[in-house]
Amino acid sequence: MKEGFVLKSRKADADALSKINRYTRREFGADEVYTFSVVLCDNEIDRDCERFSIDALKELAPLFLGKTGIFNHSMQTQNQTARIYDCAVEQDDTRRTKVGEPYCRLVAQAYLPRCEKNADLILELESGIKKEVSVGCAVGKVTCSICGADLKKNGCTHKKGKSYGGQVCCAVLSEPTDAYEWSFVAVPAQREAGVIKSFSADIADAETILKAIASADGEITLTGGQSRALLKQMESLKSEAECGRQYRRELEKSFVKFAGLSQPDLPAETLRRVAAGMSAEDLKCFESAYRKKAEELLPLTPQLAGAKRKESGGNAEFKI
Incomplete structure (x- = not known):
């Protein structure tokens, strides 16, 4: 009772x-x-x-x-x-x-x-x-x-x-x-x-x-204390959620970029729709796979990056 x-x-x-x-x-x-x-x-x-x-x-x-x-x-x-x-x-x-x-x-x-x-x-x-x-x-x-x-x-x-x-x-x-x-x-x-x-x-x-x-x-x-604790937790979750959304947006952009380089016949808009429907775990997995494939097909090193040259003999450091 x-x-x-x-x-x-x-x-x-x-x-x-x-x-x-x-x-x-x-x-x-x-x-x-x-x-x-x-x-x-x-x-x-x-x-x-x-x-x-x-x-x-x-x-x-x-x-x-x-x-x-x-x-x-x-x-x-x-x-x-x-x-x-x-x-x-x-x-x-x-x-x-x-x-x-x-x-x-x-x-x-x-x-x-x-x-x-x-x-x-x-x-x-x-x-x-x-x-x-x-x-x-x-x-x-x-x-x-x-x-x-x-x-x-x-x-x-x-x-x-x-x-x-x-x-x-x-x-x-x-x-x-x-x-x-x-x-x-x-x-x-x-x-x-x-x-x-x-x-x-x-x-x-x-x-x-x-x-x-x-x-x-x-x-x-x-209680008042519990309400304040809950609100504090919710504010923290909001901040973390925004970080998560930003991370996903960057991951989707990266997926579309590397998938497009690997399979140029696929339209970018199609890739964006595919990315939007993926879970974060699947998206990360596909992004990593397409990144590796894109690097094999097209090296991603900048064209103007200086190549390492091996020189032998004296005064090599003064050669252009």
Whole structure:
């Protein structure tokens, strides 16, 4: 489950207020804040046939501290509603997941100020209208539950949702690198209710990012640093591509020149069309072959180049 739900609200005690006031600019009292618990995610296989590992849930707990609750993953200031001040993993040893693990869920404590602006939201929370949530986070590793293949890089032949030897195939999300936000959503089963697929911070080359994009099933987001890294890679690729195009143009000209010298009955325009349709490897091969043939038929040494003369005897260096 990458989507969760709001639990019962409760009045903030001294410990909760101490944690809340780490995020406020002044000290707030118990009557000034509304607090509630929210299940963010768990280790059960969800509707997308994905699940968090237990270790991933434990690693996500500190990452979600201080993160803002918003609406529908819309990352705009006016959509900020509440903030997480505490987060921990709860384990239920009486319940097992579909893969046989003890059921674990990530439960956060959130707060929002009691004010006129938030009155309607508090009422919706109390009445259960605003209840479903989903999380936005980045994971560094996505593996196949059947064979352990890295699905962010290479993938495998197993299909999510299908059973293999009595075991349901799913993608295991682990090694979280960041937690962006958590959102109130109307229908968690929709695509926006899932984990917003992203990339680990150390991915900086275009090839790896493109492989990750190709293997992703849902939405994809990039951090600012990753976006800049991708743009830098693309600029570098543009420069290299231009060098490659220039090299090919010179290679085509050379091919047409030497092929024309070797086979003068072939029109230059025909040779240019042939060159344009060749791969770079074939073009280089033919250019080299025609160059050798042209040199055999017509020596390419300039006519005015001085020929070496062998002289013997004294004063040879003074002869014209």
